[in-house]
Amino acid sequence: MYGDITALPGTRAVLSADRKRKAPKMASRDGRDADKPYRVRVGVTWYWVDPTAPATALAAGDTVVIYPVNGEPHLAVLQGKFEPGKTVDFVSLEGEPFAVAADAIATAHLAAVDEVQ
Numbered sequence: 001m002y003g004d005i006t007a008l009p010g011t012r013a014v015l016s017a018d019r020k021r022k023a024p025k026m027a028s029r030d031g032r033d034a035d036k037p038y039r040v041r042v043g044v045t046w047y048w049v050d051p052t053a054p055a056t057a058l059a060a061g062d063t064v065v066i067y068p069v070n071g072e073p074h075l076a077v078l079q080g081k082f083e084p085g086k087t088v089d090f091v092s093l094e095g096e097p098f099a100v101a102a103d104a105i106a107t108a109h110l111a112a113v114d115e116v117q
Contacts, residue, residue, distance in 0.1 A: 032067040032107050039114060040065060040072050044091070046114040052109040055082045065109045066090070066100065075111060082108060 026056050034051040041047070041067050058064060066074045078086055079089035079097070087099045 016103070025089045031065070031109065034109070040073075040075070040111070044117075047075065048114050049109045050112075051107070053092055055105070055108045056084070058082045058108060058110060063093075063111045063113075064090075065111050067106045067108065068100070069104055070106045078108075 009028050025086050030073055031040065031049060031051060034049070037048055037052075040044050040049055043050050047063070047065075058081075060078055062078045064076060064078050066076060068074070074092075076092050076098075076106035079091055082102065088102050088105065089099045090099065091097050091098050
């Protein structure tokens with residue numbers, strides 16, 4: 001998943017090719033249209049994802065699945081308030097900061113590590 005960060009429109013961070021190879025991938029199931037909680041796996045870790053929380057209700061420190069308008073979903077930690085029309089700052093779970101224009105994000109879903117792995 002994190003290896004695809006540079007494919008997101010509006011990102012500031014550029015991950016090295018070596019870092020891309022080592023980054024865990026997010027399972028390819030697309031939940032952008034989900035209306036009930038679902039699970040995703042990133043690397044060996046499972047996450048519960050809540051698509052019912054509006055993106056504008058998300059807060060700094062929330063782990064989210066980002067569904068870009070174009071491209072693969074990404075799991076990251078929100079670094080500020082999600083505000084339509086602005087740039088949204090994130091940090092990958094590996095600690096790499098990046099930003100995405102809000103209009104380049106189709107939706108963002110709240111996520112948390114599943115207690116049962």
